[in-house]
Amino acid sequence: MLKLISREKSFIKGYKEYCQEFYDNNILTFRPTNPQNIDENWFERTAEWYAKKEQGMVSGYAKSFHYWAVDNDKFIGEFQIRPDLDDDLMADIGSIGYSVRITEWGKGYGKEILKQGLEIARGLGLEKVLLNINDDNIVSIHICEINGGVIMDKVMLESNNEGKHLVRRYWITLNKS
Numbered sequence: 001m002l003k004l005i006s007r008e009k010s011f012i013k014g015y016k017e018y019c020q021e022f023y024d025n026n027i028l029t030f031r032p033t034n035p036q037n038i039d040e041n042w043f044e045r046t047a048e049w050y051a052k053k054e055q056g057m058v059s060g061y062a063k064s065f066h067y068w069a070v071d072n073d074k075f076i077g078e079f080q081i082r083p084d085l086d087d088d089l090m091a092d093i094g095s096i097g098y099s100v101r102i103t104e105w106g107k108g109y110g111k112e113i114l115k116q117g118l119e120i121a122r123g124l125g126l127e128k129v130l131l132n133i134n135d136d137n138i139v140s141i142h143i144c145e146i147n148g149g150v151i152m153d154k155v156m157l158e159s160n161n162e163g164k165h166l167v168r169r170y171w172i173t174l175n176k177s
């Protein structure tokens with residue numbers, strides 16, 4: 001059963017494999033941590049940085065909560081929620097990021113990660129979240145729409161990895177529980 005959990009030391013090996021798969025396949029639309037940086041001290045070395053990021057205290061980064069998606073002892077993917085949506089986030093990466101390791105694509109994990117992630121967002125008291133999805137990412141567009149995403153517009157964005165690219169911006173309204 002898929003669960004979203006806080007970063008946990010026992011899953012570092014799986015996390016590194018997940019990162020490696022994205023690098024090996026040269027996926028530019030989503031870049032996780034460079035697997036070369038994940039050595040035996042990586043978890044401790046980065047703990048403070050992640051803790052500060054959750055408090056919005058890392059310069060140049062939005063406040064962000066990170067989760068790892070695991071299925072029993074298998075590392076599956078990631079979910080991130082940025083609760084303080086502002087103009088910069090709206091014109092860039094939006095409220096949410098999520099991903100599934102390539103060897104586990106097409107098994108329903110992406111859909112489940114977003115579903116569970118939206119519950120986390122609701123638990124944070126958010127009323128709506130913005131997902132910015134590349135116009136050619138048909139799987140994520142589908143997942144977003146079945147989770148209630150309503151398109152606001154399409155905008156041209158620019159990033160170092162991808163250059164200029166067309167992005168769909170979707171709102172998902174979260175019902176109060």
Ligand SMILES: CC(C)(COP(=O)(O)OP(=O)(O)OC[C@H]1O[C@@H](n2cnc3c(N)ncnc32)[C@H](O)[C@@H]1OP(=O)(O)O)[C@@H](O)C(=O)NCCC(=O)NCCS
Nearest residue numbers: 030098099100105106107108109110111132133139140142
């Ligand atoms: C997008 C991503 C998370 C999808 O994860 P996934 O686990 O492969 O997705 P799922 O297996 O849950 O598939 C979800 C839906 O897409 C459909 N789908 C899967 N592959 C598809 C394809 N190639 N074409 C059309 N639909 C497809 C599935 O049938 C399923 O729909 P259904 O439940 O209505 O049948 C994954 O590809 C990924 O990590 N990509 C890189 C990071 C990324 O793009 N993140 C999203 C940023 S906005």
